[in-house]
Every structure is written in C-alpha cells, then in structure tokens.
Amino acid sequence: MGAGSGWAARGAGVLLRRTAVVAVAAALGGCSLWGGSGAKPVPADLGANVPVLGVRQAWTARVGTPVGTPLEVHAAGNTVTIASADGVVAAIDARTGGDVWRVSLAEPLAAGVGSDGRTAAVATRSNALVVLDAGRERWRQSLGAQVFTPPLVAGGRVFVLSADRTVTAFDASTGRKLWTQQRSGEALILRQAGVLRAVGDTLVVGLSGRMVGLNPDNGTVRWEAPIASPRGTNDVERLVELVGRTSREGDSVCARAFQATVGCVDTVRGGVVWTQAASGSEGIHGDEQTLFGTESNGVVTAWRRSDGTRTWTTERLKHRRLTAPLLLGRSVVVGDDSGLVHLLSRTDGSPLNRLPTDGSPIGAAPVVAADTLVVVTRNGAVYGFRPE
Structure with a gap:
C-alpha cells in the first residue's frame, strides 16, 4: 500500500552567533512568536472532538530519555529512524513498532537522523559526524563547527551542513572527506534544522536566505535562488535562514525562510518561481497542487x-505552538505543544480528527511510513496511528 493511500480513502529556533549563544536574540525570537507582550496568549477551546476521519493508535514505542528536543524523524520504506538528544538511535518498523535495530x-546529539534506509548519520554536540551501518558504528569524523541539520545520506556519500554555513561531503563507506564548500553569511544563525536534500543530480542547500544548487561530485555552485534577503539594521533583524522541512514535486522545491517568506524554486533553471510573505518558523509540506504551513x-x-496564491487559512489552532505540517491523503497533520495531533482537511482546514499522545509537546514534524502516521513527543514516546 502506497504512503497515504489508506488515509485518502477514508517553535521558533534559538539564535546563535558563530562562536557563542546570544541570550537576547533568543528572547527576541520568543517575542516574535507571541507578539512581544511577554505573556503567552491562551489558545481557544477546541471543543469536542468529532472524528470525521477514523484513526486508531496501532502501536507505541520509546526512544531515549527526555533530554532536550527530539531530533528529526527519517522515514524510508517501512522504517522510521529516530534519535534522541541523549544519544539513542533507533530504526523502528512502522508496521509493528518494533526495533529493526537500536544503539x-x-x-x-545535536542533529539527526539522516539515512538511506541502511546507513544512518547523526552529529554529536562535540562536533563529530557519526555514521552507522545497521546499528553498528562504521566511522566518525570531527567537524569544524556545530551541526543542527540532519546529515543527508545519498549516492554513497554523506553530506553535512554546518552552522558556519559550510557544506562537506564524505565517502559513506570510508569516511574520507571528498570536498568542502563554505559560504559567509550574517553573524547570527538558527539553532534549527536547515535545508539539505538531493534533487536529481543536484545537492540543494539552504545558505542564509538562498536556495543553492551544488554539484554533489565536487561542491561547485550550479545556481542560486534568493527566497529572502536580509533586512533591518542589526544582526537580529537581518537574520535570514531557510528552514526544513521542504516540499519537492519533480523539479520544484518549495521552502520557508524563517519569519520572512515562503517560496518555490525551479531547480532546473535555478530560478525563483514565486515568494509570498509569511511569518513562520517551521517548514512546509505539500503536493503538486497545494503547499501547507504553520505560522508562528x-x-x-x-x-x-x-x-503562491493563498487558498485558505484557519485560526482554529491559533496560539498553539505547531510543528511543520505533513500532507497525508486528505489530511494536513500538525502536532501542538499540548501533545495533540490535529488532522485538518486539505481543502479548507476544517477538523477531521484529533489524536492524544502523552501530554508533552509533539517534538518533531510528523512522518508517514508503511501507511502509518508516526509522531514523536518531547518525552521520547513514539506513536504509530493508522486509518480505520
């Protein structure tokens, strides 16, 4: 069964300087989320849940302990690979919730997981890239800077986007460094996953507010497309970064620039198709017709x-910290900071169902594998949901 077939049938990043944390910048980032008043607005009552789309909890699992924020979840085939901040990496069979392997x-850990279905890669807080083969450490390499974006494992190589805006390629088998491409940028960066993905024979990377196409064989730049440009007079106001997740359909890749814009790029000619102002901090998702995003x-x-024409908005979940969305069949799936998973209609944003978890915030964007919706909470619980 194809991903989403059964479903169709029935926070803000912390700002860092290159060398040190800037506390005032983190505080300002919080103000941008909640309107600058210093008090979090109270979300509206959701009312009774009236399921329009039947969904059942199929299994639960755990990964690591509740230390920090859970890292990104990677889905490939029937397997989801998950890492916890305290260093547990697990490949879980989405059909059963059981471990394929765990180490x-x-x-x-600071970033992960990247995987091609067998080889998995994570970055530690001590700036080491660790590559695993079926749960066994294959090799590790020291990195010159912190990493917040999950490494990309593709084409027999491991690609890393570091916080100093350096892109590095390693041989996935041996760990040998193949090439490095470095780009200068603004003084501040986001402690948040950026853009790093393969599109055909091009490595697509977010560097500041630009989507950049690199030759994966040697790191040379093929094209650059600006999604957003720095504005303002100080470092905080001038911060501009592309954030994951992204939406790819054929040669089109669409992404969000933090608290600035959403836009789409034609990766063949390397040109911007459109951009629209949008004040969000999480990535976007969609298909060939529609893109979906959660604003701050x-x-x-x-x-x-x-x-880029706006087709609908809904304020039903206003003042709830939402994850990046997942388009799944007829549903747009988002998690919130109270541990609820919301299924909204893709046509108008109306509620289809609401799924409880353990009450801690949903800590990563939902994914789908083996027709199973997989979500991870901040407390390390992993849930698998399926359509009834």
Whole structure:
C-alpha cells in the first residue's frame, strides 16, 4: 500500500552567533512568536472532538530519555529512524513498532537522523559526524563547527551542513572527506534544522536566505535562488535562514525562510518561481497542487503551488505552538505543544480528527511510513496511528 493511500480513502529556533549563544536574540525570537507582550496568549477551546476521519493508535514505542528536543524523524520504506538528544538511535518498523535495530552512542546529539534506509548519520554536540551501518558504528569524523541539520545520506556519500554555513561531503563507506564548500553569511544563525536534500543530480542547500544548487561530485555552485534577503539594521533583524522541512514535486522545491517568506524554486533553471510573505518558523509540506504551513501564531495556511496564491487559512489552532505540517491523503497533520495531533482537511482546514499522545509537546514534524502516521513527543514516546 502506497504512503497515504489508506488515509485518502477514508517553535521558533534559538539564535546563535558563530562562536557563542546570544541570550537576547533568543528572547527576541520568543517575542516574535507571541507578539512581544511577554505573556503567552491562551489558545481557544477546541471543543469536542468529532472524528470525521477514523484513526486508531496501532502501536507505541520509546526512544531515549527526555533530554532536550527530539531530533528529526527519517522515514524510508517501512522504517522510521529516530534519535534522541541523549544519544539513542533507533530504526523502528512502522508496521509493528518494533526495533529493526537500536544503539546507544552514550553521548549527546545535536542533529539527526539522516539515512538511506541502511546507513544512518547523526552529529554529536562535540562536533563529530557519526555514521552507522545497521546499528553498528562504521566511522566518525570531527567537524569544524556545530551541526543542527540532519546529515543527508545519498549516492554513497554523506553530506553535512554546518552552522558556519559550510557544506562537506564524505565517502559513506570510508569516511574520507571528498570536498568542502563554505559560504559567509550574517553573524547570527538558527539553532534549527536547515535545508539539505538531493534533487536529481543536484545537492540543494539552504545558505542564509538562498536556495543553492551544488554539484554533489565536487561542491561547485550550479545556481542560486534568493527566497529572502536580509533586512533591518542589526544582526537580529537581518537574520535570514531557510528552514526544513521542504516540499519537492519533480523539479520544484518549495521552502520557508524563517519569519520572512515562503517560496518555490525551479531547480532546473535555478530560478525563483514565486515568494509570498509569511511569518513562520517551521517548514512546509505539500503536493503538486497545494503547499501547507504553520505560522508562528498557530494559524495554518494553504498556498497554491503554481503561483503562491493563498487558498485558505484557519485560526482554529491559533496560539498553539505547531510543528511543520505533513500532507497525508486528505489530511494536513500538525502536532501542538499540548501533545495533540490535529488532522485538518486539505481543502479548507476544517477538523477531521484529533489524536492524544502523552501530554508533552509533539517534538518533531510528523512522518508517514508503511501507511502509518508516526509522531514523536518531547518525552521520547513514539506513536504509530493508522486509518480505520
């Protein structure tokens, strides 16, 4: 059964300087989320849950202990690969919730997981890239800077986007460094996953507010497309970064620039198709017709992929900290900071169902594998849901 077939049938990043944390910048980032008043607005009551789309909890699992924020979840085939901040990396069979393999690296992690279905890669807080083969450490390499974006494992190589805006390629088998491409940028960066993905024979990377196409064989730049440009007079106001997740359909890749814009790029000619102002901090998702995103105030928005025209918005989840969305069949799936998973209609944002978890915030964007919706909470619980 194809991903989403059964479903169709029935926070803000912390800002860092290159060398040190800037506390005032983190505080300002919080103000941008909640309107600058210093008090979090109270979300509206959701009312009774009236399921329009039947969904059941199929299984639960755990990964690591509740230390920090859970890292990104990677889905490939029937397997989801998950890492915890305290160093546990697990590949879980989405059909059963059982482990395919699990390992504890016994050291804190900063980014992960990247995987091609067998080889998995994570970055530690001590700036080491660790590559695993079926749960066994294959090799590790020291990195020159912190990493917040999950490494990309593709084409027999491991690609890393570091916080100093350096892109590095390693041989996946041996760990040999193949090439490095470095780009200067603004003084501040986000402690948040950026853009790093393969599109055909091009490595697509977010560097500041630009989507950049690199030759994966040698790191040379093929094209650059600006999604957003720095504005303002100080470092905080001038911060501009592309954030994951992204939406790819053929040669079209669409992404969000933190608290600035949403836009789409034609990766063949390397040109911007359109951009629209949007004040969000999480990535976007969609298909060939529509893109979906969650704004920093909890408003969920849909845009027409062809030209960026806004097709609907809903304020039903306003003032709830939402994850990046997942388009799954007829549903747009988002998690919130109270541990609820919301299924909204892709056509108008109306509620289809609401799924409880353990009460801690949903800590990563939902994914789908083996027709199973997989979500991870901040407390390390993993849930698998299926359509009834």
